[in-house]
Amino acid sequence: MLKKDLRLKYLRLRNLITPILLDQQSIAIANSVLQLPIWENQYFHIFLPIEKNIEIDTEGIISILLGFDKNVIVPKVISNTELEHYLLTDNTKFKTNSLNIPEPVDGITVPPNKIDVVFIPLLAFDKLGNRIGYGKGYYDRFLSQCKTNVIKIGLSLFEAEDLIEDIAPTDIPLDYCVTPKKTYTF
Ligand SMILES: Nc1nc2c(c(=O)[nH]1)N(C=O)[C@@H](CNc1ccc(C(=O)N[C@@H](CCC(=O)O)C(=O)O)cc1)CN2
Numbered sequence: 022m023l024k025k026d027l028r029l030k031y032l033r034l035r036n037l038i039t040p041i042l043l044d045q046q047s048i049a050i051a052n053s054v055l056q057l058p059i060w061e062n063q064y065f066h067i068f069l070p071i072e073k074n075i076e077i078d079t080e081g082i083i084s085i086l087l088g089f090d091k092n093v094i095v096p097k098v099i100s101n102t103e104l105e106h107y108l109l110t111d112n113t114k115f116k117t118n119s120l121n122i123p124e125p126v127d128g129i130t131v132p133p134n135k136i137d138v139v140f141i142p143l144l145a146f147d148k149l150g151n152r153i154g155y156g157k158g159y160y161d162r163f164l165s166q167c168k169t170n171v172i173k174i175g176l177s178l179f180e181a182e183d184l185i186e187d188i189a190p191t192d193i194p195l196d197y198c199v200t201p202k203k204t205y206t207f
Pocket residue numbers: 068069070071074076096098104119120122142143154155156157158159160
């Protein structure tokens with residue numbers, strides 16, 4: 022399928038997920054993340070969910086990361102194209118931006134080349150590990166600034182599509198995708 026049709030399909034499917042199901046599925050995903058071979062790493066980047074858009078609740082994964090004394094880094098939208106990345110600390114204050122994303126107000130910024138593992142939001146992914154988001158390219162730009170061996174983990178409420186047909190050269194594929202049912206390794 023084409024990206025634009027997939028965005029529509031999965032935005033609609035998300036709207037069928039109840040808050041209770043979202044909680045259960047987010048916990049199942051966090052439990053599966055524990056089984057990934059990533060725990061030797063130190064710098065983990067993770068998004069905070071847009072609740073209004075029924076995104077996966079990443080709180081469980083963040084608790085696991087902090088419990089293992091990992092450095093946790095969260096993104097902040099600073100322009101139409103760019104993200105900045107902040108270390109999560111006990112003092113981090115959050116404010117919800119115009120896209121309804123909770124973001125750190127200020128703090129310690131972390132350059133993309135320090136990051137070892139990135140958990141990536143998505144609307145859909147395919148059996149080859151290609152992914153699509155809301156179509157602004159924030160994550161493709163961010164991932165292009167990371168180390169070549171950065172571990173890219175998609176988190177999805179739904180299973181893989183056969184193929185996203187209109188993949189572009191700037192689209193960076195996933196290494197893993199974790200869903201409530203299974204973990205895909207690409
Ligand atoms: N939780 C979370 N954080 C993230 C992302 C994400 O997908 N999820 N992003 C992943 O890249 C970046 C932000 N990108 C976004 C791009 C578009 C929309 C969005 O909802 N767009 C709507 C209309 C927005 C509006 O109300 O103005 C749309 O395009 O229809 C949200 C986030 C960085 N942080």
